Amino acid sequence: MSVKQCGAATYAVSGVYIQSTASVVGPKEGHGPFRGQFDRVWEDEGSHAASFEKAEQQLLAEAYAIALQKGGLRWEDIQLVIGGDLLDQVITTNFVARSHGRPLAGIFAACATFTEGLGLGALLVGGADVGTVMVSAVSHHATAERQFRFPLELGYQRTPTSAWTATAAGAVVLSQAAAPLAVESVTFGRVVDLGGKDPNDMGSAMAPAAYDTIMQHLKDMGQELRDFDAIYTGDLGHFGLTMLKAYGERQGTPFGAELHDCGRELYDRDRQDTHNGGSGPGCSASVFSGPLTRKLMAGEWHRLLLVATGALYSPTTYQQGETIPCIAHAIQISRGRAHA
Amino acid sequence: MSVKQCGAATYAVSGVYIQSTASVVGPKEGHGPFRGQFDRVWEDEGSHAASFEKAEQQLLAEAYAIALQKGGLRWEDIQLVIGGDLLDQVITTNFVARSHGRPLAGIFAACATFTEGLGLGALLVGGADVGTVMVSAVSHHATAERQFRFPLELGYQRTPTSAWTATAAGAVVLSQAAAPLAVESVTFGRVVDLGGKDPNDMGSAMAPAAYDTIMQHLKDMGQELRDFDAIYTGDLGHFGLTMLKAYGERQGTPFGAELHDCGRELYDRDRQDTHNGGSGPGCSASVFSGPLTRKLMAGEWHRLLLVATGALYSPTTYQQGETIPCIAHAIQISRGRAHA
Numbered sequence: 181m182s183v184k185q186c187g188a189a190t191y192a193v194s195g196v197y198i199q200s201t202a203s204v205v206g207p208k209e210g211h212g213p214f215r216g217q218f219d220r221v222w223e224d225e226g227s228h229a230a231s232f233e234k235a236e237q238q239l240l241a242e243a244y245a246i247a248l249q250k251g252g253l254r255w256e257d258i259q260l261v262i263g264g265d266l267l268d269q270v271i272t273t274n275f276v277a278r279s280h281g282r283p284l285a286g287i288f289a290a291c292a293t294f295t296e297g298l299g300l301g302a303l304l305v306g307g308a309d310v311g312t313v314m315v316s317a318v319s320h321h322a323t324a325e326r327q328f329r330f331p332l333e334l335g336y337q338r339t340p341t342s343a344w345t346a347t348a349a350g351a352v353v354l355s356q357a358a359a360p361l362a363v364e365s366v367t368f369g370r371v372v373d374l375g376g377k378d379p380n381d382m383g384s385a386m387a388p389a390a391y392d393t394i395m396q397h398l399k400d401m402g403q404e405l406r407d408f409d410a411i412y413t414g415d416l417g418h419f420g421l422t423m424l425k426a427y428g429e430r431q432g433t434p435f436g437a438e439l440h441d442c443g444r445e446l447y448d449r450d451r452q453d454t455h456n457g458g459s460g461p462g463c464s465a466s467v468f469s470g471p472l473t474r475k476l477m478a479g480e481w482h483r484l485l486l487v488a489t490g491a492l493y494s495p496t497t498y499q500q501g502e503t504i505p506c507i508a509h510a511i512q513i514s515r516g517r518a519h520a
Numbered sequence: 521m522s523v524k525q526c527g528a529a530t531y532a533v534s535g536v537y538i539q540s541t542a543s544v545v546g547p548k549e550g551h552g553p554f555r556g557q558f559d560r561v562w563e564d565e566g567s568h569a570a571s572f573e574k575a576e577q578q579l580l581a582e583a584y585a586i587a588l589q590k591g592g593l594r595w596e597d598i599q600l601v602i603g604g605d606l607l608d609q610v611i612t613t614n615f616v617a618r619s620h621g622r623p624l625a626g627i628f629a630a631c632a633t634f635t636e637g638l639g640l641g642a643l644l645v646g647g648a649d650v651g652t653v654m655v656s657a658v659s660h661h662a663t664a665e666r667q668f669r670f671p672l673e674l675g676y677q678r679t680p681t682s683a684w685t686a687t688a689a690g691a692v693v694l695s696q697a698a699a700p701l702a703v704e705s706v707t708f709g710r711v712v713d714l715g716g717k718d719p720n721d722m723g724s725a726m727a728p729a730a731y732d733t734i735m736q737h738l739k740d741m742g743q744e745l746r747d748f749d750a751i752y753t754g755d756l757g758h759f760g761l762t763m764l765k766a767y768g769e770r771q772g773t774p775f776g777a778e779l780h781d782c783g784r785e786l787y788d789r790d791r792q793d794t795h796n797g798g799s800g801p802g803c804s805a806s807v808f809s810g811p812l813t814r815k816l817m818a819g820e821w822h823r824l825l826l827v828a829t830g831a832l833y834s835p836t837t838y839q840q841g842e843t844i845p846c847i848a849h850a851i852q853i854s855r856g857r858a859h860a
């Protein structure tokens with residue numbers, strides 16, 4: 181195992197593997213274009229739970245349980261849990277930690293939480309003798325709506341650019357034990373804020389941050405876009421991905437067929453009425469832990485760059501007229517021959 | 521440099537040093553028992569700013585600037601910023617990151633944020649080739665009151681057990697360059713929840729988490745209480761520290777004169793009307809970055825264990841009748857001969 185800094189913001193990692201992944205999603209997510217590619221699909225948004233907040237906790241707890249089971253692990257095998265969610269004071273991750281009782285490092289990067297966690301986890305496993313790490317991110321449509329926007333009961337009309345916070349959880353176990361999928365490198369993003377102010381158009385606000393991190397990653401690693409079978413941003417959606425492609429054109433790095441977005445592909449825009457597409461920490465977490473790792477495992481891809489994107493605003497900053505700072509963290513995963 | 525796991529939750533670190541520290545506090549904090557031991561004391565709570573949220577951002581920005589200046593560093597020398605605060609979506613840390621433009625890993629552990637950040641930072645510098653890390657935590661009395669409790673303008677009466685969120689920021693630069701203060705070890709805490717539900721008595725709720733982490737640290741490192749010149753919990757305050765001492769007595773590990781609490785000592789309880797004492801991520805961050813490192817640098821102490829404590833509830837969980845999960849992360853700092 182080793183970690184080596186490359187360039188300004190990227191770390192090359194060796195000897196860090198994905199031991200297992202788990203994805204648990206709501207009915208809308210489970211019946212979209214990725215149907216059949218998640219570990220578990222709920223029949224509803226969690227109406228059996230006393231509150232949607234409790235439903236979100238259960239979503240995460242199930243993802244943890246499945247990740248452990250698929251990896252043949254018990255909680256005692258996990259040295260550190262690194263996770264976060266969208267709710268104030270990261271309550272979903274923190275409350276679920278009551279039951280697992282493992283050392284916890286809570287993180288927050290809005291919808292970029294998952295790759296921040298994978299990045300920190302990969303560096304700790306690769307260099308800092310933290311044997312096995314559980315990384316997670318989760319979101320729930322109903323809890324996010326009432327915290328950031330309006331209670332669902334209001335039945336308000338959504339703008340065409342608005343995102344649909346996914347009811348979804350993803351969990352990944354990183355360890356030093358050889359496995360088919362390896363973490364190759366990590367780029368920690370910086371905050372980019374070009375002045376976007378509309379919380380109903382986060383895709384456009386986040387596109388510059390995604391662009392910044394992708395370019396930083398390529399530069400630091402001496403790579404080109406064609407070195408990747410797929411580059412997946414987190415939740416730019418239809419509008420944000422269009423903007424990202426426009427940035428690429430304008431800056432002389434035109435993206436090709438390798439560029440995708442988890443949120444854009446999570447729902448069927450026409451059939452599912454989700455407008456710009458999926459968002460929330462659970463969006464990229466579940467899409468990576470389900471559909472994307474399946475593609476890698478099946479040998480369809482050999483190298484993936486996952487670039488989860490986060491809009492770091494709060495209702496308070498929005499009410500105070502502030503702009504929306506954005507961030508993106510990238511993690512490069514490859515399928516190769518496992519080496520012990 | 522090296523990092524080596526010891527026991528269940530602790531990591532022994534070598535070759536990681538505190539390059540510089542910075543503390544910026546409000547007038548109440550600056551005129552309490554630690555008067556004269558902070559880098560900068562504000563004349564008021566930030567009435568020059570357009571909002572208290574902006575004042576909190578300025579508090580953090582000043583701490584960063586002082587930490588860089590004292591360390592003879594520029595922002596370009598910082599590979600990664602690890603920081604957090606108490607506000608929803610960690611907006612203070614995220615918004616200040618617009619101006620420094622360095623790679624950012626946002627974290628949240630409520631008032632335990634500072635030692636979570638120091639712990640992650642120490643492991644990344646010690647093992648994962650992240651050369652120089654800026655770690656920070658910040659809070660502001662007025663922003664915390666209106667988010668968690670009531671706007672100050674209401675003039676509501678506080679309970680005897682309630683804590684006073686500190687207007688304070690602390691920042692520490694960790695690097696591989698030899699310096700007098702070294703990070704020796706880190707223990708990541710687990711969530712402990714014994715059923716406390718009163719957000720106006722967080723000290724009592726957090727005491728079991730502090731106890732759990734201190735005992736875990738001693739066990740993993742094969743240490744005893746007397747191996748430390750001082751053990752400082754973060755913000756248990758008067759009630760919480762009394763409870764922690766009672767736990768120690770009952771469990772057969774009676775604490776002695778080495779046990780202190782940052783929040784308890786930040787204010788003069790009688791003169792400053794702060795009831796249980798100081799709290800907030802900025803409490804332990806500023807007390808460590810000011811008064812405690814001064815004691816170490818002056819040779820009065822040789823080994824300190826800082827155990828910041830966090831109550832991981834939110835107004836939503838409180839309104840839903842939930843208990844308060846708590847956590848504590850510990851970092852062991854020593855003053856020794858610098859070795860290159």
